[in-house]
Amino acid sequence: MAEMGSKGVTAGKIASNVQKKLTRAQEKVLQKLGKADETKDEQFEQCVQNFNKQLTEGTRLQKDLRTYLASVKAMHEASKKLNECLQEVYEPDWPGRDEANKIAENNDLLWVDYHQKLVDQALLTMDTYLGQFPDIKSRIAKRGRKLVDFDSARHHYESLQTAKKKDEAKIAKPVSLLEKAAPQWCQGKLQAHLVAQTNLLRNQAEEELIKAQKVFEEMNVDLQEELPSLWNSRVGFYVNTFQSIAGLEENFHKEMSKLNQNLSDVLVSLEKQHGSNTFTIKAQPRPPRPARPHRKKTKLFSRLRRKKNSDNAPAKGNKSPSPPDGSPAATPEIRVNHEPEPAGAATPGAALPKSPSQPAEASEVACGTHPAAGAQEPGETAASEAASSSLPAVVVETFSATVNGTVEGGSGAGRLDLPPGFMFKVQAQHDYTATDTDELQLKAGDVVLVIPFQNPEEQDEGWLMGVKESDWILHKELEKCRGVFPENFTARVQ
Incomplete structure (x- = not known):
């Protein structure tokens, strides 16, 4: 019988809980649909938001503190192994061996003490602080359920109050056949029964409302x-926690500094006894950066040269001078006859060796001109010179001449768009920062088209004149783009 009774109680409790869940679910649906109002407390909702934020911050702090402790333990193990290595390599006949072993033991004890104090004064306090959050969180959830029960009881009571007048109208005017067939005295009893039943339901609803309201409040x-x-207590907790960590770390480093100083003194004494066996640490050599060659010219000379160049520059729109009759400037072709010569004879047409001190000659050869005064007219050839000279006849060969930045050959082959007087290409191997307005700013990898100086006397040793290939392709304005640069920052590529 007792078992049957306990099973009945359990079944009744389960049924009651199921009924409560159904009632709450129905009430929430009605509230979401807007068919039932919901009791709201903005102040409490703000407190719940602060609680959730505080819980999130505390959980993160606990996680980071555990990570910090794991790092301290790992550092302890690493320091312990390092000291064990020192004890192994420290030979017995060396002075200070016992002191070094004692320092290693104190070092190990110091790490253990530091880790344990962090656990006691920081981690355990952190766990106690977070231990109160689960209970409060469950109470907040329960309070939310009781609020739904209160709203449901309130709505049920209000619905009975609204239906009260309808029930009284029914009681005053019998409509059922039983009520009509009953005698007069019986109808009064039926009316009284209905009134009593309605009052009982209303009273029960009122009692449930009062009970739900009391529990909720x-x-x-x-x-x-x-x-x-709880929200205000977070400030004091954070202050105490970080003060404890900072104080423990400060004391730990002070004690560790003393041990390290003692170990340093022991090693200094060992070094004094074996001073002849000192090991010197040499720095890793670095590749030398090329020195920038010294420029003799001054800024005043540079300004005078720029002014002279601007005076001699062609008019805007004409990138190269042309004859008065408007025909394009032509460069004579030099034909040289290759014939056998006696052994040891000099070859007048042989190419001159290139050197930095002869930029003017190189440019004149590239352009097909001769620097000497009284040079031949374009129609004349080198063959006539060979005829009037006592030198042996030279070989006849044709090479292309540069006209207005374009290389033209006898066969009319491909044209290369290059600046006038182009000599060769170089590529920057290092960055170069210009220190004057007439210098080129170079980055490693830039390709520069080398051209001759307009006045060979302006060229300094170790410096070249040129224009960056990218600027020439983009602007085609030699006067604005050209400049000087140090030769040893570049390497010849063509």
Whole structure:
């Protein structure tokens, strides 16, 4: 019988819980659909938001603190192994061996003490602080359920109050056949029964409303007092936690500094006894950066040269001078006859060796001109010179001449768009920062088209004149783009 009774109680409790869940679910649906109003407390909702934020911050702090402790333990193990290595390599006949072993033991004890104090004064306090959050979180959830029960009871009572007048109208005017067939005295009893039943339902609803309201208000009042207090306590907790960590770390480093100083003194004494066996640490050599060659010219000379160049520059729109009759400037072709010569004879047409001190000659050969005064007219050839000279006849061969930055050959082959007087290409191997307005700013990898100086006397040793290939392709304005640069920052590529 007792077992049957306990099973009945359990079944009744389960049925009651199921009924409560159904009632709450129905009430939430009605509230979401807008068919039932919901009791709201903005102040409490703000407290709940602060609680959730505080819980998130505390959980993160606990996680980071555990990570810090794991790092301290790992550092302890690494320091312990390092000291064990020192004890192994420290030979017995060396002075200070016992002191070094004692320092290693104190070092190990210091790490252990530091880790344990962090656990006691920081981690355990952190766990105690976070231990109160689960209970408060469950109470907040329960308070939410009781609020739904209160709203449901309130709505049920209000619906009975609304239906009260309808029930009284029914009782005053019998409509059922039983009521019509009953005698007069019986109708009065039926009316009284209906009134009593309606009053009983209303009273029960009122009692449930009062009970639900009481339970809800008790939990609400407790949480309204506890949540703000918990929120304000976070400041003191954070201060105490980080003060403890900072103080423990400061003391630890002070004691560790003393041990390290003692170990350094022991090693200094060992070095004094074996001073002849000192090991010197040499720095890793670095590749030398080329020195920038010294420029003799001054800024005043540079300004005078730029002014002279601007005076001699062609008019805007004419990138190269042309004859007065408008025909394009032509460069004579030099034909040289290759014939056998006696052994040891000099070859007048042989190419001159290139050197930095002869930029003017190189440019004149590239352009097909001769620097000597009284040079031949374009129609004349080198063959006539060979005829009037006592030198042996030279070989006849044709090479292309540069006209207005374009290389033209006898066969009319491909044209290369290059600046006038182009000599060769170089590529920057290092960055170069210009220090004057007439210098080129170079980055490693830039390709420069080398051209001759307009006045060979302006060329300094180790410096070249040129224009960056990218600027020439983009602008085609030699006067604005050209400049000087140090030769040893570049390497010849063509």
